[in-house]
Amino acid sequence: MAEYDVVGDLHGCLNTLQTLLDELGYDGDGRHPDGRRLAFVGDLVNRGRFSEETFTFVMRLVGSGRASTVRGNQDVAWAEQNPGLGRWIASMPLQLLLDDGRLLVIHAAVTAEVIGRTDDAAERWCLHGNESEAGVRPDWQATYDGEPFAVAGHSVVKEPRFRDAGGGSVIIDTGASHGAAAQDRFTGEAFTGYLSALRWPERTTVSAKTDPRDLAS
Numbered sequence: 001m002a003e004y005d006v007v008g009d010l011h012g013c014l015n016t017l018q019t020l021l022d023e024l025g026y027d028g029d030g031r032h033p034d035g036r037r038l039a040f041v042g043d044l045v046n047r048g049r050f051s052e053e054t055f056t057f058v059m060r061l062v063g064s065g066r067a068s069t070v071r072g073n074q075d076v077a078w079a080e081q082n083p084g085l086g087r088w089i090a091s092m093p094l095q096l097l098l099d100d101g102r103l104l105v106i107h108a109a110v111t112a113e114v115i116g117r118t119d120d121a122a123e124r125w126c127l128h129g130n131e132s133e134a135g136v137r138p139d140w141q142a143t144y145d146g147e148p149f150a151v152a153g154h155s156v157v158k159e160p161r162f163r164d165a166g167g168g169s170v171i172i173d174t175g176a177s178h179g180a181a182a183q184d185r186f187t188g189e190a191f192t193g194y195l196s197a198l199r200w201p202e203r204t205t206v207s208a209k210t211d212p213r214d215l216a217s
């Protein structure tokens with residue numbers, strides 16, 4: 001069984017990421033003494049202050065083979081402003097199936113039907129959570145019927161939101177880039193943002209308070 005730490009939406013919060021990696025036991029090059037590996041749910045950029053630096057840092061870890069990341073909608077939007085990054089974004093998959101198929105990483109949401117697919121429907125689920133034009137985002141966790149345990153970001157939650165449907169799932173975007181102005185998408189509750197990671201196979205989470213230097217002024 002492989003062991004992973006899956007990190008939530010970074011949105012340019014590089015200092016916060018470094019605090020979290022330290023907490024998780026990684027060195028500055030993404031090495032862990034127990035051989036654990038990093039994965040990211042995407043949305044590496046936008047909102048926080050250090051998009052470029054965060055993107056470069058994660059891509060360096062990916063290039064070294066010590067981490068992997070899926071693509072988020074904000075990564076795609078950012079590449080449109082920075083055409084030189086297109087090939088990097090294209091190299092980020094929509095889905096990562098880890099630990100012999102037991103753990104599925106996506107950015108926004110998933111349903112069993114689109115697992116392993118890269119077509120438009122899969123992209124709509126994985127990047128945008130199948131959000132309607134009116135901005136309505138289904139509660140995908142309630143109807144998740146896939147076998148792997150699924151971990152996603154994209155929807156800001158006050159606490160990592162575990163659900164049991166299907167093989168189980170968790171949303172781990174705890175609003176790092178929103179700082180004190182974070183608001184839970186499901187309950188509307190306001191809270192102070194932080195960055196979270198899922199530890200796998202433990203199914204526990206570790207978090208770091210947002211570093212104020214990461215917040216856009």
Ligand SMILES: [Mn+2]
Nearest residue numbers: 043072073154
């Ligand atoms: Mn997103």
